[in-house]
Amino acid sequence: MKWYVVHTYSGQEGKVKQHLEAVVEKNGLKEQFGKVLLPMREVTTVQKGKKTVRDRKFFPSYLLVEMEMNKDTMHCVTDIPGVTHFVGVDNKPQPLRKAEVDRILGQGTPEVQETGVVEIPFHSGDKVRIKDGPFKDFDGTVEEINPEKGKLKVMVSVFGRSTPVELDFTQVDAV
Known part of the structure; x- marks a missing residue:
């Protein structure tokens, strides 16, 4: 089995994943389908002075599907509501390379793996008000x-002079 990328309508990834898993189960296609993944990552955001950790889609509008590719399995996937197409060339689905799959699944080399991402609500030059310290x-x-x-x-x-102050993200608010 190889891994393929399926493009979905924005926001429909979870529904498509559930529907595909149900169709595979109902039609007894477990031998031809492996995992169906919606890769997620942890993102830390700072809002109103509080850090929150959320899961975000790593590849919005895309699912990874491990499957044996043939006309029947391809139509099984593309007939699901919310699926637009397989990612490929000239309407032919292209399987992912082993290195790409390993990196996405977190089994790649440490230099390649991504850790949680911190979303920064500030940019250089922004005006802020210090709320603590x-x-x-x-x-x-x-x-x-x-x-x-x-x-x-x-x-x-x-006192009329610019002074640098180092602060945590949680100590300031955007003005």
């Missing part, structure tokens, strides 16, 4: 962003 209620401008540490360097005016 010794500079509480001061306004400043984001100078640098360090996503690995979850820190910002904010330039704050103290």
